[in-house]
Amino acid sequence: MEFFEGLSKDFNSLLKESDDYDVIIYADKDSNVQKFHAHTVILRARSRYFRRALSRDWAKKENGVFVFKKPNITAQVFEVVLKYIYGGTADLQEQSGNVILSLLTASDELNLGELIKYTQEHLIHQKLSWLQENLVQVLHTVSCLEDCKTLREFCLEMICQDPRFLFRSENFCTLDESVLVLLLQRDDLQIDEIEVWENVIKWGLAQDPPLDSDLSRWTDDDFKTMQSRLSRCISLIRYFQISPADFCDRVRPYAKILPEDLHEDILRFHLKSSQQVRSVILPARIQGIDSNIIKPRHAALIACWIDRKEGNSSTCERIRYEFKLLLRGSRDGFTAAAFHNRCDNQVPTLILMKIQNTGEIIGGYNPTSWRRTSMNSDSGYFQSTPWGHHQRKSALSFARYSQYELGPFQTTSESFIFSLGDGKKVEDFVLSRITRENMCSAVYSSPRLGPCFGRGDLKMTDHFNAPGKCSCEWRDYEREITDSEVFAVEEYEVFHITDRGSLSSSVLSDESHELSEDKTPIMTSSNHTLASTSSAQPSVPSMQNRTPDFTTYHTGW
Incomplete structure (x- = not known):
């Protein structure tokens, strides 16, 4: 049994009722100076600053009492500090943003790490509007405080996502040079x-x-x-x-x-x-992405993978892709029906998910379409019939020609699945492409299921946020992406990826019409991706004038 509430109340009473104090602290300055009584044993136990300040080599007594003057800390702030030191409480709900920011500075000076962490979180979650209106002041304060990295990084990311918060501020020109340099060093400044x-x-x-x-x-x-x-x-x-x-x-x-x-x-x-x-x-x-799961730097990495550039991009080219949010589980639902309603026939797509409890970020890229197929989708078997070879005519028509689609499976050599770990270090990733021998089972579509890659390599059944409704069983892709064989998702998102330099819709419409006129099933070289790349893959030989080869696979679903 723990009795922290009573302990906190009793210790707080010492601030007002105790007469055995041996420390006097004068906070604030001029007419605002206020005297506080405290106890050496408590101050030393709760603060590294006071542990040093009250040492024999540093502190000096006056009439048997240690006396401190803290003119740089206001009386209002110091009262909050003492209540935290004595009672382990900090009520910031009624405090203004300026007072809380001053509390952060005082907590840093007094080495109160726990209070620093809580104060930063309170500003981020409870004072967002105030932060946006006072970015320059906040950055001035936290830029030189080593333990305030959380708030500093949050402010910098907020500016990067919408630089208007800073550049249109009337105080922008008072920004410290060191903060401006930090911003210019960022690759994710969206401007x-x-x-x-x-x-x-x-x-x-x-x-x-x-x-x-x-x-x-x-x-x-x-x-x-x-x-x-x-x-x-x-x-x-x-x-x-x-x-x-x-x-x-x-x-x-x-x-x-x-x-x-x-x-x-x-x-x-x-x-x-x-x-x-x-x-x-x-x-x-790096261009932005409307995601609650990944950051722009992760989107840039995924864009490299789409272009078959393994690893981080170091080119001077801008990311040529736009990530359009189609579905967010927390907003649109975690069912297979919601997935198909919003994502069918969108080509290509990126699936992102965060695993419950572990926070691991995994996902997959599908250069073909998701659809509610009625052809053997529930039977566990499918037949593929590659009839012919057709060359792609434009960058965005690749998905029409990079597959053959009989049955619930779709064939492509360009799909991949991946893990980004916990997302904190962009270099901690696992990339797993479909193997050439398993191209025919790259992507699986069923009205009963959500997005599925391979014969179980990454599978979302229905109600994806319920225990056991998602799984990873390594079969058709290059490598395993997670140790979590069965799991639920905390959040998942689906994006439609488009080329910023894409052809006009009229051109695509013409090609769609041309395709609809051609009744012959088609297949193309396996190295066609959303963008032209220099990493050519072996092309699939033309199937024209050949007897169709019917191959039956057991899906294992």
């Missing part, structure tokens, strides 16, 4: 690079003493001043992601603040893109 450049210039112009925004009035000394102010920022701009027109009109007027070799390389890149440049080309910033 066009030319806007990044213009906001950096805006910040540089406003520093003390401010510079005239009219460049025609600048002297050589003004350019040198600006170059000095932005010395840590200039190398972090992704210049090679800025269009030639924007570079000419909005960057080149400031050419004098750029390193000469960088300026020449940018010109060379735009005028003769095939010529190699000497400057370091930073990767393009």
Whole structure:
């Protein structure tokens, strides 16, 4: 039996009723100074700061009592601190955002790690609107506090997802240089690079003493001043992601603040893109994804896998894919019916799921379509009949020609399943592609089931968030992606993936019409993906003018 509530109440009473105190602390300054009584034994037991401060080598007594002055901590904040130290409680519901932020600073100074953690969580979950309105102030405070990484990272991610919170703030130009550098180093800043450049210039112009925004009035000394102010920022701009027109009109007027070799390389890149440049080309910033499961950096990794680039992308190209959310389990339901209603005939799709209890993130990529097939979908058997070979005509028509679809299985060489671990380290992943010998059982569709890959490699039956309704049994893909053989999902999402540079809908419509006119079942080379890649796979030989080969498989469902 534990009696913490009574213990907390009794210890809190010592703050008001005890007369055997041996510490006096003066908090705040000027007319706001307030005196607090405390006890050495409690302060030393609860705070590493006071453990040192009350040591024999440091503390000095006056009339038998230790006296501390803390003018940098307000009386209101110090009262919260003492209640936490004595009673293990911290009621922040009625406190303003400014008071809570000051409490965070005081907790850091007094080495109260537990209170630091709780205060950060309270600001994130209970004071979100205040955080958005006071981003600069918050970042100023937490950027130099080592134990406030959680809040600092949250603010930076919030800015990256919607930079307007910061760049449109009237306090943006007061942002500390170190915080601006942290932002520019981020690959997930969701804003066009030319806007990044213009906001950096805006910040540089406003520093003390401010510079005239009219460049025609600048002297050589003004350019040198600006170059000095932005010395840590200039190398972090992704210049090679800025269009030639924007570079000419909005960057080149400031050419004098750029390193000469960088300026020449940018010109060379735009005028003769095939010529190699000497400057370091930073990767393009990662595009966003509306997901409660993964971050943009994970989406970038998956985009590389779609292009058959194994591992992390280090190219200067922007991610060419857009991830459109079709379904979210917590919003739309965890049933097979909801899945088929929202996701059938969407090509291609990405499935993401977070496993209950473990938090492991797994998923799969389907370059073919999901559908409510009525052909042997419940029998446990299927027949595949490859009749012919048809070449793809456009980047987005690949899915029409990369498969043959008789029965509940669909054939493709481009599907894969994966694990991202707990998602904290993007390099901790397992990628498992369909094996060539098992292409005919790559993807399975049934009205009774959700998304399924292989003959059980990744299977979602129905009511996916119920115990035992999802499973992984390694059969047809390259490797096992999780140790969890049977599980339920905490959340799952389905995305339709499109090429940002796709052909117009009219072109696709024409191709669809052309396909509907051709009654012959078709099959194409197995190396057609959403985007052209250099990693060519062995193509499937043309089946035209051959006797159809009927192959029967036991599905094991």
